[in-house]
Amino acid sequence: MRDIGFIGLGTMGLAMCRRLVEAGHDVAVWNRTPRVGAELVALGGRRVLLEEALGSAVVFSMLSNDAAAEAVFSEENLRLMPAGSVHVGFESLSLAAADSATARHAAAGVDYVAAPVIGRPPVAAAGQLNILLAGKRAAADRVEPLLAELCSRTWYLGDRPRLANLVKICVNYNLIHTLQALSESVAIAERGGVDPALLVELLNSTLYPGPAYGGYGREIAARRYEPVGFSVELGLKDLSLAEQAAAETGTPLPTAPVLREMFERTLAEPDIAELDWAAIAEIVRRERATS
Known part of the structure; x- marks a missing residue:
């Protein structure tokens, strides 16, 4: 003890x-x-x-x-x-x-x-x-x-100690991309008439086995964002940490502005702002492409 x-x-x-x-x-x-x-x-x-x-x-x-x-x-x-x-x-x-x-x-x-x-x-x-x-x-x-x-x-x-934080920042930056990739893929499948749960099962069984695609994929497919494991606000904080680390190391992040927009728009929507950070998927679902 x-x-x-x-x-x-x-x-x-x-x-x-x-x-x-x-x-x-x-x-x-x-x-x-x-x-x-x-x-x-x-x-x-x-x-x-x-x-x-x-x-x-x-x-x-x-x-x-x-x-x-x-x-x-x-x-x-x-x-x-x-x-x-x-x-x-x-x-x-x-x-x-x-x-x-x-x-x-x-x-x-x-x-x-x-x-x-x-x-x-x-x-x-x-x-x-x-x-x-x-x-x-x-x-x-x-x-x-x-x-x-x-x-x-x-x-x-x-x-x-900074090295552990640097690696965690990199891990979460990858995870944020995973959420966005799932968001877009699920939206395409839904609009095309495919059960998004089936798409997520396929992805998790073949190319991307593991807790990220399995856990977050199921949440996004079912629109089940509670209980909150990690909030949208904290997700934006972690994205900011990645942007800061990139600036310090001189690393370009071409996709970061798009990801920031997704988090900021989610926080601006009262019905999803307090949910799990996977709820950024709802921004893609609510949009329609313009030609």
Whole structure:
């Protein structure tokens, strides 16, 4: 059993934290919205103040964006963490935010390991995530036994935390293209009189087996965008991270403007703005080509 602090109980954080509690770890949980996490307390987790969660030897976090991560792990708050403790950040950050976090942790004498995850909440609940890992090798080795309870594999990418975030940005940029490709293909099939579920089954059984085409394809074909695994707003955030990383590395992204338009138009539609990010498919469905 390990003493763990867990900060950030959104949909993903909640699923991951539950696994740790059910494994018998002593988990001190903190969330910015206090009412979240009642089920963890019922299972044996401890709801605590932020300073107590930060006082754990190992602190995990799953926060929504750069601003939230910088607010919780500020210079002032990092001074509350014991020297030699490890913070594992599961959130997806921009490269600039990852560099800033690395510098703040080093100044506070706290090891920082970036560990963004690949997988949706049901995958997290089953302990089958893939975790992208970057930070000092010794610190990564210290937390790997705990991470093993959350994932099917860790991918160690190097000693600079930004590298894990860079790879996560690339993964999500590919996934955004997958959503758009499915959106367009399903719309063509529907308008041509083909059952879109059959098209998705064909794609997933032949060219693209796996959770992206299988899971998101079924959602799009059935127009089933709830429960929300990942929101449209967060999808646009991740697209922005890809645009920022491309600008830093001097990489052209010819398709990014079209993808941005799809997300922005989805957010402008009240009936789909709060749904899963696969709901960008509805923008294509609602349009008619003009000649």
